[in-house]
Amino acid sequence: MAAPDEIAAEPLARVAESGRGASRAAGAARADVGAASPAAGAPAQPTRLLTASLARDPVLDVALGSALLETAGLSAVPLFRIGRPAPTFSFGRLDRILPGFPAAVATAREHGFAPTLRVGGGRAAAIHDGAISFGIAQPADPLSTTGERFEWLAALVLGALARVGVVAQRGQLPDEYCPGDWSLHAGGIKLSGLSQRVKRDATWTEGLLLVTGGARARAVLEAVHAQLALPLDPATVGAVEDLTPGVTVDDVARALRDELSARGPVSEIPLDAPTLAIAARLRGRHEVG
Numbered sequence: 001m002a003a004p005d006e007i008a009a010e011p012l013a014r015v016a017e018s019g020r021g022a023s024r025a026a027g028a029a030r031a032d033v034g035a036a037s038p039a040a041g042a043p044a045q046p047t048r049l050l051t052a053s054l055a056r057d058p059v060l061d062v063a064l065g066s067a068l069l070e071t072a073g074l075s076a077v078p079l080f081r082i083g084r085p086a087p088t089f090s091f092g093r094l095d096r097i098l099p100g101f102p103a104a105v106a107t108a109r110e111h112g113f114a115p116t117l118r119v120g121g122g123r124a125a126a127i128h129d130g131a132i133s134f135g136i137a138q139p140a141d142p143l144s145t146t147g148e149r150f151e152w153l154a155a156l157v158l159g160a161l162a163r164v165g166v167v168a169q170r171g172q173l174p175d176e177y178c179p180g181d182w183s184l185h186a187g188g189i190k191l192s193g194l195s196q197r198v199k200r201d202a203t204w205t206e207g208l209l210l211v212t213g214g215a216r217a218r219a220v221l222e223a224v225h226a227q228l229a230l231p232l233d234p235a236t237v238g239a240v241e242d243l244t245p246g247v248t249v250d251d252v253a254r255a256l257r258d259e260l261s262a263r264g265p266v267s268e269i270p271l272d273a274p275t276l277a278i279a280a281r282l283r284g285r286h287e288v289g
Contacts, residue, residue, distance in 0.1 A: 001271075004056070004157055006162065011153065012194075013195045023158060026145075026220070029127070036043070038137040039142070040051070041103045043092070045137075046077065046208070046264060046265035046267055047077070047078050047079070047136075047260065047264060047265070047266050047267070048077055048078070048079040048080070048082045048266075048268075048269045049079075049080050049081075049082070049257070049260070049266050049267065049268045049269065050079055050080070050269055050271060051082050051083070051268065052083075052270065052271035053083045053084045053085065055084060055085060055129070056086070056110050057085040058085065058086045058087070058088040058114035058116060058227045059114065059116050059283055059286050059287045060068075060280065060283050061083065061085060061086070061133075061177070061285050062088065062116045062117075062118065062119065062286045063279040063283040063285065064083075064271075064275070064276075064279045065081070065119040065137075065204060065206055065281055066082075066119050066134055066279070066282045066286070067202035067275050067276075067278040067279035068081060068135070068137035068204060068281070069119065069137055069197060069199065069203070070202075070278055071124075071137070071202075071273075071274075071275060071278065072137035072138055072139055072201075072202035072203070072204065072216050073139050073140065073200075073201030073202040075139065076138075077137060078136055078137065078138040078139075079136070079137045079138075079269075080134070080135070080136045080260055080266075081133075081134060081135050081136075081137075082132060082133075082134050082253055082256055082257065083129070083131050083132070083133040083134065084129065084132065084133075084249065084253075085127050085129065085130065085131055085132075086114065086128070086129060087111075087113045087114065087115065087125075087126075087127070087128040088114050088115075088116055088126070088127050088128070089108035089111075089115050089116065089124070089125075089126050090111040090116050090117075090118040090119055090122075090125045090126070091104070091105070091115060091116070091117055091118065091123075091124055091125065091274075091288070092096060092117075092121060092122045093117075093121075094123060094141070095123055095228060096117070098183055098228050098229070098230075099229075100227040100228045100229055101227075102278055103227040104124070104224045104227035104228050105288050106148060107220075107223045107224050107227050108126075108220060110223075111219065111223060112221040113126055113128070113220050115288040116286050117194075117285065117286045117287070117288060118195070119197055119204060119286070121152065121195045121196065121197070122178045122193065122195040123177070123178045123179065123209060123230070124162065124177060124178060124221070124224055124225065124228060124230065125177055125178040125193065125221075126177075126217045126220050126221050126224075127208050127210065127217070127218065128213055128216060129213075129249075130210065130211055130212035130213030130216070130217075130239065130249060131208055131210045131211060131213075131217075131249070132208070132209045132211060132249060132252060132253055132256065133207075133208055133209075134157075134206065134207055134208075134209065135205060135206030135207065136149075136204070136205050136206075136257060137202065137203070137204050138155060138202065138203050138205075139201065139202055139203075140198075140199070140200065140201050140202055140203060144203075146196060146198060146203075147247060149196060149203060149205045150182050150194055150196060150205065152205075152280060153194055153205050153207060154182060154184060154194060156171050156256070156259050156260060156263070157184055157192055157194075157207060157256070157259075158170070158184060158210065159262075160210060160252065160255040160256040160258070160259040161184070161186070161191065161240070161255070162251075163220070163255035163258060163259065164240065164244055164247050164251055164252055164255050165243075165247075166186050166240060166243050166244055167183070167186060168184045168185060168186040168191060168192075169185060169186065170182065170184055170268070171183065173185050173190055173231055173233070174233060174236075174238045175231045175233035175236065175238040176190045176232075176233065176237075177190065177221050177225065177232055177236070177237060178193050180193060180194075180195075182194040182195075185236075186243055187238075187242070187243050188235060188236065189214070189235075189236060189237070189238035189239075189242060189243070190236050190237065191199065191209060191210060191238070191239070191240055192207050192208060192209040192210070193207060193208060194206070194207040194230055197209070205254065207228055209240070209252065209256075210238070210239040210240065210241050211239055211240045211247065211248070211249045211251075211252045212240070212241045212248070212249060213239060213240060213242070214237060214238035214239035214242055217237055217239070218234055218237040218238070221234075221237055222234055222237075226228070235236070240252060253268050
């Protein structure tokens with residue numbers, strides 16, 4: 001297992017270039033296969049589902065992930081979150097030490113994106129109200145590895161995308177934003193990326209999925225990457241709707257929930273006051289001055 005308090009960002013082999021356009025029936029068949037044979041790294045069932053979002057305060061919304069990680073070790077039951085974010089620009093640890101970081105933060109704000117410091121590993125990434133944020137908080141399991149947890153979440157998202165007609169694959173595209181082998185792409189477009197944080201008693205594996213508004217994300221990513229002097233191929237920035245015209249955020253959120261339910265019982269829960277209080281306490285960790 002990974003060392004305590006390790007920040008992990010992605011580690012596996014590249015997968016071949018993707019195509020586009022699977023049928024919904026094919027996606028459902030894929031989900032059935034996943035449900036029939038649970039992968040290593042899958043959470044114990046049932047899974048609690050949290051769909052609350054704190055979009056009015058993007059920094060607090062990001063801090064909620066840290067709060068779920070902090071409390072995950074206190075429960076034997078995993079918690080999966082599906083969120084609807086406000087325009088947020090997420091910076092990683094390595095971004096903060098670059099000379100262009102202050103200018104990059106200012107640029108993100110000028111484009112209407114709240115700058116935040118991310119929970120897991122990775123580099124600069126942008127989301128907005130056309131995206132979905134998701135993650136799973138689990139108590140530590142000595143039999144589960146970092147790679148297996150990545151694999152489980154990647155399979156879940158790939159299954160959800162298949163349900164809306166997109167055949168996506170895992171692997172890094174040349175000069176993509178927030179590069180890593182746990183990127184999910186189709187048709188040369190990065191749709192999602194995964195990251196993970198591991199503590200002694202719990203883990204948090206999360207991701208972002210851009211559904212609509214690829215051009216809006218591309219504009220801010222190009223501007224911020226220029227300030228950070230990081231490579232970016234604008235053609236790799238896009239959204240699910242570029243591959244499945246007419247798809248909505250609600251469609252993909254429903255597909256993600258259905259894919260989760262296909263793997264075992266799911267019980268939706270509200271955001272409770274103690275968890276919100278922990279998020280408020282941790283908010284400063286994710287705030288950019």
